């Protein structure tokens with residue numbers, strides 16, 4: 001690219017455009033050529049590319065653009081509910097709302113801004129949403145791409161209500177993988193998980209890594225803050241670092257669930273793996289005026305260089 005980080009104008013490298021449906025999106029680029037795209041619909045990350053321009057997130061080729069509905073893939077934000085564990089729509093309403101670019105967010109530590117291309121987005125409770133979830137909040141999301149090409153997401157949720165409220169949350173991360181049967185997840189072994197395929201039964205993981213040979217739909221509880229997803233065929237490892245997000249939801253449907261997943265190709269399960277950094281088992285309880293922060297940092301390293309592996 002011929003640009004050095006020292007002279008790179010990170011502000012100018014942040015571009016606001018429209019997607020093919022006319023919905024606003026923000027494109028972030030680094031001097032080395034990594035990039036990310038975030039839609040104002042749901043603040044959903046719709047693309048994350050490495051310096052070679054290779055996509056790292058899965059998006060279904062059958063994605064259907066419905067009015068104000070999250071598409072299948074990327075990283076939708078699940079808030080104030082994960083899955084169907086409450087009375088709201090699946091994964092909560094935040095992913096189906098229009099977010100605004102926040103020009104003047106409360107500051108974050110200098111480390112979260114220096115040397116990064118970033119954008120701040122904001123969702124506030126609306127009168128309509130208050131009818132089904134009667135709590136006032138401000139949700140700020142900082143999306144950054146670092147000079148190393150890492151994708152960083154920082155969520156700050158503030159209670160501006162007169163009384164406490166609780167919520168669950170997830171970065172519903174659709175990783176793009178070469179072949180699901182070649183994938184191992186390390187860092188979740190020996191943990192307890194809730195198995196969604198068996199009425200959320202609590203089970204202790206016995207394997208020395210998670211591998212896939214049929215449908216998996218689990219929530220691993222109280223996990224370490226670093227886990228690794230090893231892709232043998234691509235010889236690369238996704239390193240997932242998180243803070244404030246104790247649980248990890250792991251999902252691969254193994255086959256197209258015919259009626260419910262119209263936006264999913266027959267064989268696409270092979271190229272996707274959801275590994276969601278989340279708060280599920282013990283929802284966050286926020287008192288009036290309090291703020292919660294949940295951080296996710298995704299990196300990709302060659303498997304041979306992975307200090308974690």
Ligand SMILES: O=P(O)(O)OC[C@H]1O[C@H](O)[C@H](O)[C@@H](O)[C@@H]1O
Pocket residue numbers: 072073083090091172196217218249250251274
């Ligand atoms: O279709 P989505 O909204 O992306 O959600 C799909 C999946 O999300 C979670 O991970 C659940 O545990 C799955 O049971 C669910 O089917």
